[in-house]
Amino acid sequence: MLKRELAELKQQIERHIEDSVEITECPQRVVYESMKYSLMAGGKRIRPILFLKMCSAMGGCDLGRAMDFALAIEMIHTYSLIHDDLPAMDNDDFRRGKPTNHKVYGEDIAILAGDGLLNLAYEKMIEVAMAAEDKVRYMKAMNVMAKASGVEGMIGGQVADIISERSHMDENLLYYIHENKTSKLIEASLLAGAIIGGAAESELEIVSDYGRAIGNLFQIRDDILDKIGDSEKLGKSTGIDERNEKLTYVSLFGLEESIRITENLADKAVSCLDLMEGKDTEFFKELARYLVCREV
Ligand code: GRG
Numbered sequence: 189m190l191k192r193e194l195a196e197l198k199q200q201i202e203r204h205i206e207d208s209v210e211i212t213e214c215p216q217r218v219v220y221e222s223m224k225y226s227l228m229a230g231g232k233r234i235r236p237i238l239f240l241k242m243c244s245a246m247g248g249c250d251l252g253r254a255m256d257f258a259l260a261i262e263m264i265h266t267y268s269l270i271h272d273d274l275p276a277m278d279n280d281d282f283r284r285g286k287p288t289n290h291k292v293y294g295e296d297i298a299i300l301a302g303d304g305l306l307n308l309a310y311e312k313m314i315e316v317a318m319a320a321e322d323k324v325r326y327m328k329a330m331n332v333m334a335k336a337s338g339v340e341g342m343i344g345g346q347v348a349d350i351i352s353e354r355s356h357m358d359e360n361l362l363y364y365i366h367e368n369k370t371s372k373l374i375e376a377s378l379l380a381g382a383i384i385g386g387a388a389e390s391e392l393e394i395v396s397d398y399g400r401a402i403g404n405l406f407q408i409r410d411d412i413l414d415k416i417g418d419s420e421k422l423g424k425s426t427g428i429d430e431r432n433e434k435l436t437y438v439s440l441f442g443l444e445e446s447i448r449i450t451e452n453l454a455d456k457a458v459s460c461l462d463l464m465e466g467k468d469t470e471f472f473k474e475l476a477r478y479l480v481c482r483e484v
Contacts, residue, residue, distance in 0.1 A: 190474040197240065198233045201262065204255045222293040222301035223308070226266050230284040230423065232484065234406075235373060236262045239381040242395065245467050246385030253316045257329070257384065260316075261377050263309035264337050267302040268346075268373075274298060277350070285423030310334075329380035336376030345369030357435040363404075370410070371403025394464050398472065401457035405450050405479050411436035412446055413483070421484050450480045 205227050211220045236258035243254050273280040273288040274295060280288050290298035313333070317326035335341055345368025352361060378399040382392055411429065415438045419426045429436045437446040457476035461469040 242381030243385040267305035336372040341372040370407040374403035375399030405453040
């Protein structure tokens with residue numbers, strides 16, 4: 189049931205990407221092709237799905253606007269993956285089972301495609317906000333997205349990850365990296381949906397707690413999959429963390445304990461939602477349980 193809903197939403201989002209990013213004849217055509225290549229290269233679309241579902245759980249908004257905002261979130265995520273794969277960062281050849289952006293278009297265009305996606309994301313969100321009656325909600329949601337993907341969020345986490353030496357890493361620093369690099373964008377996608385859908389302040393706190401729990405769960409499961417996942421299903425090589433001697437939850441606590449931590453985080457996420465009154469949160473509870481055993 190949950191898997192079918194996730195698949196349907198993913199399809200809906202991919203149709204929207206296909207229709208929204210047009211490639212026309214122009215001198216900079218190649219950068220549009222490069223942007224669309226990564227946007228359409230697959231992926232779970234978990235962040236836009238979280239946004240759409242939370243927005244609708246809190247009261248909803250115009251569907252076209254919601255889809256455009258969801259697309260903007262996926263653009264921010266995709267830009268981060270393109271840049272993360274570059275030789276100056278993780279130097280990966282494959283992502284989502286396909287050659288990485290710079291392998292196809294070259295480093296120069298890949299950098300610009302990432303920049304282009306980030307700018308286009310804000311262009312989309314601003315257009316959506318300008319057309320809406322309740323502009324303030326959209327502005328607040330945009331602010332949440334900007335913070336979470338900025339230096340106090342995803343970029344900060346990436347910087348800490350790059351400059352930290354394994355020998356000086358401890359549990360607290362590892363938590364900081366996970367929280368910022370991965371969890372904040374997930375939490376922000378939920379918060380943005382809740383804000384636009386009209387959630388009350390007290391509900392936003394619950395959404396935030398739930399988001400932090402599943403965000404961290406998501407990243408720890410990522411570490412676990414690097415150890416025990418199926419590289420064909422994942423569309424990327426596994427065992428990378430061990431080869432690079434990276435500090436992860438698995439290397440710090442071992443596999444069994446890491447799995448136990450993800451189970452505890454799922455319990456925590458579900459109990460956060462138990463505090464939410466009068467809203468249908470079943471999807472989010474099921475999702476938290478599913479993330480513990482996801483294989484992709
Ligand atoms: C370059 C500013 C900048 C940030 C990069 C996202 C990121 C930060 C790095 C990617 C490497 C990584 C393992 C990050 C942790 C977050 C994560 C698990 C990203 C992959 O997200 P998924 O699994 O990817 O949602 P799909 O392909 O499904 O969209």
